[in-house]
Amino acid sequence: MSTEAIIMMVAAIVIVWGGLAYSVAFLLRNPEGSVVLLDDHGRPIEPFST
Amino acid sequence: MAAASSTQRANRGAFSGRTAFILAAIGSAVGLGNIWRFPYIAYSNGGGAFILPYVVALLTAGIPLLFLDYAIGHRYRASAPLSFRRLHRLTEPIGWWQVMICVIIGIYYAVILAWAAQYFIFSFTKAWGDDPGAFFIGEFTQSIEAAQATVGLDFVPAVLIPLIIVWVATVGVLALGVQRGIARTSLIFMPLLVVMFVALVAIGLTLPGAAQGLDALFTPDWSALTNSSVWVAAYGQIFFSLSVAFGIMLTYSSYLKKDADLTGSGLVVGFANSSFEILAGIGVFAALGFMAQAAGVPVDEVAGSGIGLAFIAFPTIINQAPLGTVIGVLFFGSLVFAAFTSMISIIEVIISAVQDKLGLGRITSVLVVGIPMALASLLLFPTTTGLNLLDVMDAFVNNFGIVAAALVAAVTLTAGFAALPTLRNHLNRSSSFKVGRVWQLLVGGIAPVILGYILIGQFQEVLLNGYGGMPQGFVNAFGWGMAGGLVVIALIMTLIPWSARSNAAKVDSDGDLIPSPILDRLVDAGRIEAAKQDPVVDDATLPLEPPRPAARHAAHTTTEEF
Numbered sequence: 001m002s003t004e005a006i007i008m009m010v011a012a013i014v015i016v017w018g019g020l021a022y023s024v025a026f027l028l029r030n031p032e033g034s035v036v037l038l039d040d041h042g043r044p045i046e047p048f049s050t
Numbered sequence: 051m052a053a054a055s056s057t058q059r060a061n062r063g064a065f066s067g068r069t070a071f072i073l074a075a076i077g078s079a080v081g082l083g084n085i086w087r088f089p090y091i092a093y094s095n096g097g098g099a100f101i102l103p104y105v106v107a108l109l110t111a112g113i114p115l116l117f118l119d120y121a122i123g124h125r126y127r128a129s130a131p132l133s134f135r136r137l138h139r140l141t142e143p144i145g146w147w148q149v150m151i152c153v154i155i156g157i158y159y160a161v162i163l164a165w166a167a168q169y170f171i172f173s174f175t176k177a178w179g180d181d182p183g184a185f186f187i188g189e190f191t192q193s194i195e196a197a198q199a200t201v202g203l204d205f206v207p208a209v210l211i212p213l214i215i216v217w218v219a220t221v222g223v224l225a226l227g228v229q230r231g232i233a234r235t236s237l238i239f240m241p242l243l244v245v246m247f248v249a250l251v252a253i254g255l256t257l258p259g260a261a262q263g264l265d266a267l268f269t270p271d272w273s274a275l276t277n278s279s280v281w282v283a284a285y286g287q288i289f290f291s292l293s294v295a296f297g298i299m300l301t302y303s304s305y306l307k308k309d310a311d312l313t314g315s316g317l318v319v320g321f322a323n324s325s326f327e328i329l330a331g332i333g334v335f336a337a338l339g340f341m342a343q344a345a346g347v348p349v350d351e352v353a354g355s356g357i358g359l360a361f362i363a364f365p366t367i368i369n370q371a372p373l374g375t376v377i378g379v380l381f382f383g384s385l386v387f388a389a390f391t392s393m394i395s396i397i398e399v400i401i402s403a404v405q406d407k408l409g410l411g412r413i414t415s416v417l418v419v420g421i422p423m424a425l426a427s428l429l430l431f432p433t434t435t436g437l438n439l440l441d442v443m444d445a446f447v448n449n450f451g452i453v454a455a456a457l458v459a460a461v462t463l464t465a466g467f468a469a470l471p472t473l474r475n476h477l478n479r480s481s482s483f484k485v486g487r488v489w490q491l492l493v494g495g496i497a498p499v500i501l502g503y504i505l506i507g508q509f510q511e512v513l514l515n516g517y518g519g520m521p522q523g524f525v526n527a528f529g530w531g532m533a534g535g536l537v538v539i540a541l542i543m544t545l546i547p548w549s550a551r552s553n554a555a556k557v558d559s560d561g562d563l564i565p566s567p568i569l570d571r572l573v574d575a576g577r578i579e580a581a582k583q584d585p586v587v588d589d590a591t592l593p594l595e596p597p598r599p600a601a602r603h604a605a606h607t608t609t610e611e612f
Contacts, residue, residue, distance in 0.1 A: 001261045005268040008098025012268070012328050015105055020325045023317035030482035032068055033309055 057585045059561055060127070060553040061411065062402075063228025065305045070233035072315050072322075075302055077236035077391030078293045079323040080243070082162060082360075085388060088287060088327040089334040090355030093267050095283045096274030103275065103284035104324075111500060112288035113320040114492040115456070116299055117485060118463070120312045121473035123300035125565055127558045129402035130297035131543070133304065135554065138467050138567050139577070144459050145403070146540035148297035151451045152399040154532065155296075157427040158440045159393050160220065164212035164432075165190075165361060166385040173368060173378025182365035190361075192434045199438035199520040201430070201528075209432035216393075217424035223394055224401060225416045228305050232398060236391050243387040247329055250380040253373055254336035263339020266349035267331055282507065285500045290448060292323055293392070295456035297399040304402070308562070313481040334359070337377070341367045357437075360385060397423070409551035439528060441518060446529040449508040451536055457501040464494030469568045476565075556586060563588035 001009075065071040092100045126133035131145030168190075172178055178185040187193050192206050223231045254260055274280045293299060303312065335349075341363065342349045354363055360381075368378040397419065405415040430439060463469040470490040478484050517525045548554035557563055566581045567574075571593050581587045 001265045002269055004270060005098060005265045008101065008270050009264060009268040009332070012098070012101045015101065016321065016324045016328050020318070020321035023314070023321050026483065027068075027311065027314040027318055030311055030314060032307075032311070034482075 058556045060406075060556040060559045061409075062127075062405070062553070062559045063305055063412065064307070064559065065233055065302075066229050068306070068310055068315050070229060070237065071302060071306050071310070072318055073236040073240050074232050074391075074395070075293075075299060075315070075319045076322045077240050078298050078302065078395035079291065079319060079392075080240075080326045081291075081293070081388050081392035082385065083287075083291050084323065084327045085330045085334070085385060086356050086359045088291065089267065089331040090353060090359065091283055091287045092331055093335065093353055095280040096271045096277075097266070098268040098270035099272050099274050100280065100284065103281045104287065107281075107284040107288040108320060108324055110492050111285055111497050112292045112294065113316060114489055115289070115294040115460075115497055116292055116316045116320055117313055117477055117489065118460075118473065118493050119294055119299035120303040120316055121477045123303035124306055124308075124310065124312055125473065125476045127304050127564060128553060129304070129406045130300050130399060131403050132406040132548075132552075132554055133300060135548075136564055136567060137463075137469060138569070138574075141459075141462055141467065143537075143540045143544045144455065144462065145297070146543040147451075147455045147458075147536060148295070148300075149400055149403045149543075150536040150539050151296045151447055151455060152298070152396045153423065154443055154447045154451070154536065156393070156396045156400065157423055158431060158443055159389065159396060160216050160424075160427050161209065161213060161431040161436065161440060162357075163386065163389040163393055164209060164216045166382050166389055167216065168208065168212045169361060169365070170379065170382035170386055172365075173375055173382055176365070176369055176374070176378070178365045178369075180369065182369070183362045185365075186361045187437075191437050193437040194434050196438055196441075196519045197521070199442070199524045200435055201439060202433055202435045203429075204434040206432050206434060206436075209436070210428065213428060213432050214424075217420065217427065219390070220393055220397060221416055221420035221424070224397060224420065225413050227412055228398075232394055235394060239387045239391050243384055243391075244326075246380050246387070247326070247333060247384045250377065250384065251329060251333040251336065253377055253380070254333050254340075257336060257340035257371055259339040259341075259343025260336035261339065262343055263335035263337065263349055264332065266339065266353070267335040282500070282504055286504055287327075288324075289456070289501070289504075290452070291327065292320065293395065295459060296452050297403075298395045301399050301402045302395065308560075309480050311480060311482050312477050313483040313485060317483060337367045337371075338363065340371060344370045406553040407546075407548065409549070409553060409556075438518075438520060438524070442520060442525060442529045443532060445517060446533045447536075449512075450505070450530075450533040453501055453505050453508070454533075457498055457505060460493060460498045460501065464490075464498070467568055468570070470494055472568050554586075565591040566593075569593055 065074065092104070122133050122137060126136040128136060129145070130148045131142055134145035135142040178190070190208055192204075223235050225231065226234075289295075306312070338349055338352050342352045345352065352363060364381055365378070368374040368381075371377055400423070401415050401419045404410065404419050405412065408415070408418075410418065430436065463473070470493060474485055474489060516522060517529060564586050566587045566589070567577065569578050569581065569592070571578065578592060581592060582589060
């Protein structure tokens with residue numbers, strides 16, 4: 001493989017798989033039910049009725 | 051959100067949590083296109099340089115449109131037609147159009163799944179022999195030539211039997227319900243798919259010539275970035291690959307809990323889908339590199355996509371490669387897993403719509419949808435004319451069905467009903483990753499321009515050159531006629547009233563009222579009064595103030611990251 005091709009393969013992997021790793025980490029930092037809910041006008045609604 | 055006291059509750063399924071939803075959504079997005087379309091699209095549109103337009107397309111169209119689907123389905127808690135009806139009565143046809151697109155895709159997608167399942171078994175004995183091309187066309191599908199394309203009833207048992215099994219499995223899984231059927235299948239199949247494909251890539255990388263294949267795929271042609279068709283190809287790949295704008299993600303998000311993190315989950319789904327595409331690109335081109343070296347030809351002579359790649363090129367590779375049987379089992383097993391989780395998501399769109407429209411129970415709805423679709427699929431495709439029919443229907447339902455429906459939805463929601471600020475607020479109400487006006491600009495501005503460009507390009511291509519060398523009457527009937535027929539049927543379905551038995555007359559399955567339609571005080575004055583009278587609508591979500599240019603659709607201020 002040429003150096004150019006290797007660099008582009010690594011770049012593709014880092015960008016896309018890095019994006020996946022970041023988005024998973026971002027999701028895990030906000031567990032289910034941890035986000036303050038807002039109504040249609042941006043006001044907090046607590047407790048949420050389900 | 052207020053709870054209703056006396057109104058009947060909708061009988062709908064639900065995911066147990068966001069992990070189940072994310073796996074099901076990834077299962078839907080990761081399908082045949084990831085494995086057999088992306089590698090060739092990347093290779094033929096700049097190679098390594100393609101990653102730039104591809105990532106731009108993911109961030110500026112794929113993920114924003116995914117968020118749009120999530121917002122509509124999650125806010126209005128229903129199938130595509132009922133969600134769009136609840137958004138505004140005039141948008142209901144868009145929902146039915148999406149359902150009809152899924153009907154067409156479902157009946158032919160099952161056939162490809164049946165082929166993959168059959169080839170999985172063939173892999174053990176290499177039953178395709180020394181000439182996989184002649185075997186696939188002449189023996190396995192017994193297809194007539196494209197120039198003589200027509201519809202006939204000369205059934206091919208080798209396809210008919212696996213197709214029956216595919217439909218039985220699909221109906222069986224869907225009958226188990228959203229959590230026990232769809233979510234559990236994804237929970238098992240998705241990790242298996244990843245493990246199998248990683249193993250396939252690992253074996254592929256050890257093949258002689260693999261480096262040659264990867265060199266062909268990743269060597270960048272930077273001049274391609276100045277070519278608009280390369281950018282259109284990137285947007286097209288992202289758009290078709292993510293399963294957006296034809297009801298799947300909308301339906302799945304309607305099964306999510308109300309406090310679900312929509313955008314956070316959407317980012318994972320979007321990047322997971324693309325991550326699998328990169329993996330597929332490496333695996334496919336490592337194998338094609340081996341094939342090229344074995345034949346003593348450059349990679350461009352063996353590179354291909356679609357049915358030819360899967361059912362002709364790969365069997366050829368399997369015949370020649372060390373560990374060929376293992377490669378065959380892993381490749382066709384991956385195709386089966388990827389296609390099956392996508393198949394159930396496609397059929398679920400229709401089941402959900404029928405359940406909402408007729409107010410039926412789960413199993414009855416599955417049978418009402420599954421049996422006629424299975425019969426149509428079994429009648430039309432496992433025949434000597436099935437391959438050409440599949441080819442033309444696939445091309446037209448994608449290019450003139452999904453793209454056109456997405457374009458109409460984006461324009462209608464933006465210009466027609468100014469729905470994006472409300473949907474943006476809905477995304478932000480429970481999500482960790484806040485979206486702002488940039489999201490509105492991408493969905494309402496960039497996406498329609500790109501979709502319009504793709505649609506016009508496809509129109510020009512087919513009008514000028516015809517399609518695939520097939521007779522014009524055949525293309526007119528099963529291409530243009532089918533695509534136009536979907537719109538007509540969608541309009542007819544909209545005219546059929548929703549009965550008191552339907553889920554339109556019921557509150558959410560948890561007893562909560564449904565958010566009001568997105569109404570304008572001037573244009574929809576009468577509808578606001580009707581919404582106030584509707585026992586299932588939450589009054590608190592009705593428009594508050596008379597319209598003022600700056601505040602008419604004012605959105606609340608949040609941390610805007612996108």
